[in-house]
Amino acid sequence: MLQISYIRLHADTVKERLAVKNFKDISLVDELLQLDENLRQQKTATETLQASINAASKEIGMLMGKGDKDTAEQKKQEVASLKNELSEKNAALVALEENFNNKILLLPNLPHTSVPLGKTPEDNEVVREGGAKPNLPANAQPHWELIKKYDLIDFETGARLTGSGFPLYKGKGAKLQRALIQYFLDYNTQAGYTEYLPPLMVNEATAYGTGQLPDKEGQMYHITADGFYMIPTAEVPVTNVYSNEIVKETSLPIKMTAYTPCFRREAGSFGADVRGLNRVHQFDKVEIIQLVHPAKSYDVLEEMVQHVEKLLQLLELPYRILRLCGGDMSFASALTYDFEVFSAAQQKWLEVSSVSNFETFQTNRMKVRYKDESGKTQLVHSLNGSSLALPRIVAALLENNQTEDGIHLPKVLHNYFGATGIEGII
RNA sequence: GGAGACGUGUCCGAGUGGUUGAAGGAGCACGCCUGGAAAGUGUGUAUACGGGAAACUGUAUCAAGGGUUCGAAUCCCUUCGUCUCCGCCA
Numbered sequence: 112m113l114q115i116s117y118i119r120l121h122a123d124t125v126k127e128r129l130a131v132k133n134f135k136d137i138s139l140v141d142e143l144l145q146l147d148e149n150l151r152q153q154k155t156a157t158e159t160l161q162a163s164i165n166a167a168s169k170e171i172g173m174l175m176g177k178g179d180k181d182t183a184e185q186k187k188q189e190v191a192s193l194k195n196e197l198s199e200k201n202a203a204l205v206a207l208e209e210n211f212n213n214k215i216l217l218l219p220n221l222p223h224t225s226v227p228l229g230k231t232p233e234d235n236e237v238v239r240e241g242g243a244k245p246n247l248p249a250n251a252q253p254h255w256e257l258i259k260k261y262d263l264i265d266f267e268t269g270a271r272l273t274g275s276g277f278p279l280y281k282g283k284g285a286k287l288q289r290a291l292i293q294y295f296l297d298y299n300t301q302a303g304y305t306e307y308l309p310p311l312m313v314n315e316a317t318a319y320g321t322g323q324l325p326d327k328e329g330q331m332y333h334i335t336a337d338g339f340y341m342i343p344t345a346e347v348p349v350t351n352v353y354s355n356e357i358v359k360e361t362s363l364p365i366k367m368t369a370y371t372p373c374f375r376r377e378a379g380s381f382g383a384d385v386r387g388l389n390r391v392h393q394f395d396k397v398e399i400i401q402l403v404h405p406a407k408s409y410d411v412l413e414e415m416v417q418h419v420e421k422l423l424q425l426l427e428l429p430y431r432i433l434r435l436c437g438g439d440m441s442f443a444s445a446l447t448y449d450f451e452v453f454s455a456a457q458q459k460w461l462e463v464s465s466v467s468n469f470e471t472f473q474t475n476r477m478k479v480r481y482k483d484e485s486g487k488t489q490l491v492h493s494l495n496g497s498s499l500a501l502p503r504i505v506a507a508l509l510e511n512n513q514t515e516d517g518i519h520l521p522k523v524l525h526n527y528f529g530a531t532g533i534e535g536i537i
Numbered sequence: 538g539g540a541g542a543c544g545u546g547u548c549c550g551a552g553u554g555g556u557u558g559a560a561g562g563a564g565c566a567c568g569c570c571u572g573g574a575a576a577g578u579g580u581g582u583a584u585a586c587g588g589g590a591a592a593c594u595g596u597a598u599c600a601a602g603g604g605u606u607c608g609a610a611u612c613c614c615u616u617c618g619u620c621u622c623c624g625c626c627a
Contacts, residue, residue, distance in 0.1 A: 154587055158596045165596085168608040172555035187607045194607080357584085478585090488584080 112322075112475045113218050114490075115147055128221040131437040133230055139217060146211045153207055157200045164193050216325055220472040222437050223409075223446035229436030235449070236436065241420065242429035244453050245511045251456045254506040255387030257513055258284065261533050264388075276377075276392035278502075283533050287520075288395055290527035291501055292370045295397035298422055299498055304368035304399055309348035311371060312339040320351045320477040322443035322469075332374050341374035345398040346495045353402060354477035363481060363491060364411060365402040368498070370395065388502035389461065395501040401494045402479060405471070408492035409446075412468045415496050416448050419464050422498055427521040428507050429453040431460065445470045452503065456510035461503035466496030 118125050122144060126137050167190045174183040227236045258264045263284025269277045280288050300306050318324040318340050323331060332341035342348055349369045358365065373396050388394075399418070403411045416432065423430040435447040450464035471490040474480070480488045512519045517534030525531050 151587065154596085158587065161597090162595055164607080168606095169556055171607050175555070183607085190607045480584095 112215055112472060113221065114471065114475055115143070115215065118143065119147065125221060129219070131222045131226060131228060132219055132440060133438040134219055136217070139214060143211070143214055143218070146207065146214065150204075150207045150211055153200070153204045157197070157204050160193065160197050160200060164190055164197060167193070216319075219326075219442045220445050220469065222440060222444075223468070225434070226440065226446060227434060227436045230438035231436075232439050234436040235433040235439055238432040238434050238448065240429070240431040241424060242427065242453075244429045245455050247455050247510075247513070251510070251513060253387065253456045254454065254509040257509045257518065258387065261518065263287070263509075263533070266387075274392070276390070278388070278391055278393070287505060287528060287533070288501060290524055290529075291504065292395060292397060294524060294527045295422070295498055296368060296370055298425075299368035299397065299399055299418075302366075302418055304366040307345075307349050307352070307367055307369040309342075309345060309352075309369055309371060311342055311374075312337075313342055313348050313351070314339055317347060317351045317354075320354050321347050321473050322441075322476065323347055326442045330376050332376060342371060343375050344373050344396060344497075345369040345371040346400060349398065349400050350402075350473060350493055350495065351477055353479045356478075357480045357482065357488065358402070358491065360404070360481045360483065363402065363404045364407070367400045368397065369400075370397045372396075373500075388506045389457075389459075391502055396497055397499060397501075399496050399498050402474070402491045403494065404481075405489065405492050408468050408470060408494060411492075412446065412448075412466065412494055415466050415494060419450055419466060419496055419498050423450065423452065423463075425521065425523045426504065426508070428504070428511065429455075430463075441465075441467065443467075443469050443472045445472065450497075450499075452507040454503070454507040454510045456513070457506075461506060463499050463503045463507075464497040467494060469493045469495075 113125070118140065122140060126140050129137055129140070167186055171183050171186045171190075174180075174186065227234060229235065252260070255266075258266075261284075262282055263280070265279040265281050266275075269275075269279035272279065296306055312334060315324065315338060318331065323340070323343065327343070331343050333339075334341070348371075349367050352367065353365065372393055374393055377390060377392065399415060401411055401415065420430070420432065430450055430452050433449045433451065435444075435449055440447050444467040447465055447467040449462055450466070451460040451462050453459070454461050470492050473493045474490045477493075479491050479493070481491055483489050508520065509518055512521075512532070517532050519532040520528055520530075
């Protein structure tokens with residue numbers, strides 16, 4: 112959530128930046144400023160009245176102490192009429208506040224100045240590519256065929272148990288998931304991230320904290336009986352670990368990593384995009400999250416990009432890094448790099464990670480702060496990235512490494528998987 | 538799921554209607570003391586928002602939300618959470 116104090120001082124910048132994000136309702140900024148003005152006026156009026164009531168009440172207390180009941184009674188009468196006035200003013204204030212709070216949540220984060228202009232994924236900027244695309248034979252198979260051939264995932268039974276998009280991993284398919292999760296977590300903890308295993312459902316306040324609500328209500332599974340949401344990413348519970356806390360400046364940066372299954376409703380997709388593992392409702396992901404000093408967040412963003420890039424290199428996958436354009440960025444992000452791997456049989460780039468700096472957008476909602484040298488309370492910056500989302504990594508590993516006699520796996524996975532590759536059926 | 542107890546500041550802990558944002562202690566910060574440290578000693582030590590150039594000041598906050606009252610940490614209701622006992626259970 113943007114800070115109104117910032118909007119007050121930089122309204123024009125805010126509008127200009129929102130335009131870069133293709134935010135339609137720019138007039139909301141002026142509306143908010145007007146609301147803010149009214150709100151503050153109303154607040155001053157209400158509090159002044161409250162102050163006089165408080166003073167009178169204290170006086171009554173003292174009069175009672177002295178035993179001067181008559182004067183006290185008289186005071187009570189006075190206060191009673193003031194209270195009527197107060198309740199009117201209060202009602203107006205509450206209405207204004209509610210309106211203001213609802214509206215300011217609708218403003219997305221401001222994009223960083225380096226964000227490219229654009230509306231669609233085509234406008235994203237390719238920062239760099241790495242790894243070599245394999246030369247596959249003409250009869251190379253897409254991963255969903257390979258999955259069948261080696262009996263790694265049973266999509267049909269998953270669909271019967273739950274619904275489409277809920278894969279049932281099996282045999283070496285299940286073991287490969289476990290190996291990847293373990294490897295990714297080890298890779299992250301070696302880089303200084305603390306491992307967490309969070310709840311997979313969160314309450315409403317937590318979902319607001321990272322910006323999933325109210326923006327993405329429809330994308331999360333909602334357990335209505337208890338008011339919980341299935342997490343769409345570990346980012347949601349883990350970033351909130353420090354919500355409503357004032358952390359020591361010396362404890363920054365806080366580096367956290369977590370493996371969780373992720374649940375996404377993802378309505379509205381169809382066709383080849385959702386074939387096999389390309390898009391599913393439940394998938395595994397290892398996430399990295401940092402809470403950092405504001406002055407360092409863009410350095411940390413680069414560091415996290417390099418961290419994920421190295422991981423893709425170790426997995427020996429061809430990848431590219433995109434800087435997302437204003438129109439393709441998420442609501443809460445100030446700058447986002449997407450990572451895509453090339454899945455050679457499909458001849459498709461698949462997104463496997465998204466690394467973002469949210470600056471104070473999330474921490475303002477969650478109230479994660481520190482005290483600076485002068486003792487002032489400041490919001491920290493939050494960042495996160497996937498390292499990595501598993502299904503599309505699996506798709507690319509299968510497709511790119513397929514041979515006549517099986518799937519070869521990159522060296523780093525051999526120990527975790529307990530074999531150098533997947534050969535034959537089971 | 539049933540019965541009971543409880544939820545106060547960074548922590549411990551007092552406080553059952555009236556200058557209580559909250560005693561006392563610990564911790565922490567700064568100063569004094571010391572050759573240096575410890576001990577001792579003095580001062581300070583929440584957050585948010587509003588007003589103000591600032592000093593400062595107003596309001597709110599004793600789990601959360603509502604209510605009673607001129608006045609609530611203190612009384613009432615609801616919710617959430619913790620603990621104990623019982624039940625159930627991986």
